[in-house]
Amino acid sequence: MSIPGVNNRMTRITNIRWMPVLFLLPSVLCYLLFKYYPLLSMVRVSFFRYSIVNPPGEFIGLANYTEFLTSSTFWQAVSNTFVFFALYLGLTFWIPIVQALLLSDIRKANAFFRFMYQLPTIMPAVAGVLVWKWMYNPDFGLLNYWLHFFGLGPYMWLNDLNITKLAIVLPAVFAGNGISLLLYYSAIKSIPTEILEAAKVDGASPWRRMWTMLLPNIRFIIVIQFIAFMSGVLLAYDNIYVMTQGGPAGSTTVVSMLVVNTAFQQSRFGISGAMSLFMFFVIALLTVLQNKISAEKD
Amino acid sequence: MxxxxxxxxxxxxxxxxxxxxxxxxxxxxxxxxxxxxxxAFKSDKDIDAYPPKWIPQIPQSIRVTLDYSGLEPMEQADYEKDAMEATWFPWMKNIRENIGEVRITGIRDGKKIFQAYTESSSFRAGQPSIVPSTLFTDRLMDRKLPMIREKKLSTFTWYGDGGSDVSDGKGVAESALSSRFADFYGSSEIIQGKIATIEEKQAWTRMFDSFIAVNKIAMNAAGPLGFMKYFINSAIVTLSSVAIQLFLGGLAGYTLAHLIANKKWQFFWIMFFLATIMIPDISLLLPLYLLMKDLHLVNSLWAIILPHSAWGIIIFLFKGFFEQISKELLQAARVDGATEFRTFLQIVVPLSVPIFAAVSVLTFIPVWNEFVWPLVVNNLPQYWTFTVALNDLQNQSNVQQNMIMASSFISMIPLLVIFVFAQKYIEKGVAFSGVKG
CATH class of the missing domain: 1.20.5 (Single alpha-helices involved in coiled-coils or other helix-helix interfaces)
Structure with a gap:
């Protein structure tokens, strides 16, 4: 140890090995404390009939799981969740992609349009929902007012079992998704111009270039966005809660709403934890599946 | 071309x-x-109008002259009470109308004896406690008069005998609103003065009273700073969260990109961070709350800030960007004897301004607009962020829609400013951060 050269080498080795640990440690601690510890305590709670007065209460094994898996309310909520997923996918997911593709062709006032696309994104969600509640008002709302010019309506947007789900998705169609648009647009702009020029020389029309050059080149970011979109939609809560509180007749109650209601209204934390664990696995499974599919395509 | x-x-x-x-x-x-x-600039009646009205109308100033000639002699306080009843009661009755201010002038034997003035912002802020319903009684105003004085909701100027002469008025103005006020005075047993004239004028300076009213309500809850207090809280929370994310996320992203040679370990740590994206935030609400309670952080801004230190996507973005920095450059710095931390600060950070800007803005928005967690973890108004305050405003039964719209409008401004100035950086950062594949 007293030999200078060896000592020097030792410190260098420790230097190289300890720096990453030191750099990662704060983040690792934060993730353990604010993500993994709460997650594990949730898993633990899901095996108990939780009692606030005397936590964690009585151990009941898998009873929480069997209870919600056999309840029709839960499966109704699961089906609602996936109907919402399908609606959002069909009506909203592709919108920022189309917007970005078309925006990339716009020369004049491009920055202005990009800014305008961001406006709905930066509107506070509470305010946005309030405005839409007014637009949906059957008596004096804007939508029924416009539709009556076409001889349609009046519709009971938020009280009609058949269209309430659509009414919850519709604001997202109007507002688009400013951040996603920006991501797609930046991805398109970072495609090397040589490729596009080459296609141009080969005689590909602008429409064709968009379809066969631009779109495939942003596939990676579409995949990433899809993962975020999937978990976002499957766990959607705020907008549905403020718009309908899950009504009418449970037609817009989704699983995340059930999770919150059983925990904070009925104080049944055990079963609530069990249900959110179920959602965690569903989303993890879908993400893995989705990764597999897109990997195979490559 | x-x-x-x-x-x-x-x-x-x-x-x-x-x-x-x-x-x-x-x-x-x-x-x-x-x-x-x-x-934000409309009355509730106009907000709910059919067909919809887009252009806000200028609020009305209602000027009422009450004549006390021929009545029993009264004390100054009695006049004041009468003036307040003549202001607050008919206003409450017409609460949805576009009234900007009410001026009551009292005359007796042709001389002006008092003037009372109330603006719409004071009425909106004070109405839930002063006139909670349309059950108007004399006893009610007995109890409320001290509150009006204490909170300076209405001003009352007493002239006594020194008042100027008053010329004859023109009677009641011909509008639906004025005649409803006149009817109210005519049928009221409570108000003693007899209606002499009612004038109506446009008061465009009262267009902004929904904004002022929001501030006055906030002053009652959160102290003298008013709505600013919520903004300051939101700003502290957002800026601290972004700073923590930049520092911790940047260091971790750099480590993942350049300092871990072992592929297996690298993959493990990436999954360690990235897997947390799939944990539903909502399901962590309760365990996080209990954790904060154990740490004695409930009802503090730290409770909102700290969980933001663990956002999986941030590290992922940083890692993607840092991977594009050449290893040779970093190696050169190491050979020159720079410590890893100095290499990071003096070489990596200056090269990575776009990703730092992009991450700041991408996290600023959701943290600024965050709602459920601050609502759950802090229940004292002085620790509220503006979203919680906004929701509280919406839940108060007496608050009007225009005030909610006004506060939403104000809350958009910081994000608007950021977008105007930072759009370029966001786009650059996004383009660089590896998402292009």
Whole structure:
């Protein structure tokens, strides 16, 4: 140890090995404390009939799981969740992609349009929902007012079992998704111009270039966005809660709403934890599946 | 220039479609925003009007002259009470109307004896406690008069005998609102003065009273700073969260990209961070709350800030960007004897301004707009962020829609400013951060 050269080498080795640990440690601690510890305590709670007065209460094994898996309310909520997923996918997911593709062709006032696309994104969600509640008002709302010019309506947007789900998705169609648009647009702009020029020389029309050059080149970011979109939609809560509180007749109650209601209204934390664990696995499974599919395509 | 013009077949139809679709989308997406802004300046009656009204109307100033001639002699306090009843009661009765201010002038034997003045912001802020319902009694005002004085909701100027002469008025103005006020005075057993004149004028300076009223309500809850207090809280929370994310996320992203040679370990740590994206935030609400309680952080801004230190996507973005920095450059710095931390600060950070800017903005927005967690973890108004305050405002039974719209409008401004100035950086950072594949 007293030999200078060896000592020097030792410190260098420790230097190289300890720096990453030191750099990662704060983040690792934060993730353990604010993500993994709460997650594990949730898993633990899901095996108990939780009692606030005397936590964690009585151990009941898998009873929480069997209870919600056999309840029709839960499966109704699961089906609602996936109907919402399908609606959002069909009506909203592709919108920022189309917007970005078309925006990339716009020369004049491009920055202005990009800014305008961001406006709905930066509107506070509470305010946005309030405005839409007014637009949906059957008596004096804007939508029924416009539709009556076409001889349609009046519709009971938020009280009609058949269209309430659509009414919850519709604001997202109007507002688009400013951040996603920006991501797609930046991805398109970072495609090397040589490729596009080459296609141009080969005689590909602008429409064709968009379809066969631009779109495939942003596939990676579409995949990433899809993962975020999937978990976002499957766990959607705020907008549905403020718009309908899950009504009418449970037609817009989704699983995340059930999770919150059983925990904070009925104080049944055990079963609530069990249900959110179920959602965690569903989303993890879908993400893995989705990764597999897109990997195979490559 | 010439070549592109003649060569491109289909360019015209594409450009046309691009402009048409883009304009259509921006117009549609602007409708809710425009409605919010215009509603901030409207009365509730106009907000619920059919067909919808887009242009706010100028509020009315109502000037009432009450004549006390021929009545029993009264004390100054009695006049004041009468003036307050004549202001607050009929206003409450017409609460949805677009009233900007009410002035009551008291005359006796042709001389002006007092003047009382109330603006709409004071009425909106004080109405829930002063006139909670339309059950008006003399006893009610006995109890409320001290509150009006203490909170300076109405001003009352007493002239006594020194008042000037008053010329004969023109009677009651011909409008629905004035005649409803006149009817109220005529049928009221409570108000003693006899109605002499009612004038109506436009008071455009009262257009902004929904904003002032929001501030006055906030002053009652959160102290002298008013709504500013919520903004300061939101700003502290957002800026600290972004700073923590930049520092911790940047260090961790750099480590993952350059300092871990072992592929297996690298993969493990990436999954360690990235897997947390799939944990539903909502399901962590309760365990996080209990954790904060154990740490004695409930009802503090730290409770909102700290969980933001663990956002999986941040590290992922940083890692993607840092991977594009050449290893040779870093190696050169190490050979020169720089410590890893110095290499990071003096070489990596200056090269990575776009990703730092992008991450700041991408996290600023959701943290600024965050709602459920601050609502759950802090229940004292002095620790509220503006979203919680906004929701509270919406839940108060007596608060009007225009005040909610006004506060939403104010809360958009910081984000608006950020977007105007930072748009370039966001786009650059996003383009660089590896998401292009």
């Amino acid at each position: 010439k070549r592109t013009r003649m060569a491109e077949k289909g360019q015209r139809s594409l450009s046309f479609t691009a402009y048409a679709v883009t304009i259509l989308f921006t117009v549609f997406s602007l409708i809710p925003v425009l409605w919010m802004v215009s509603s």
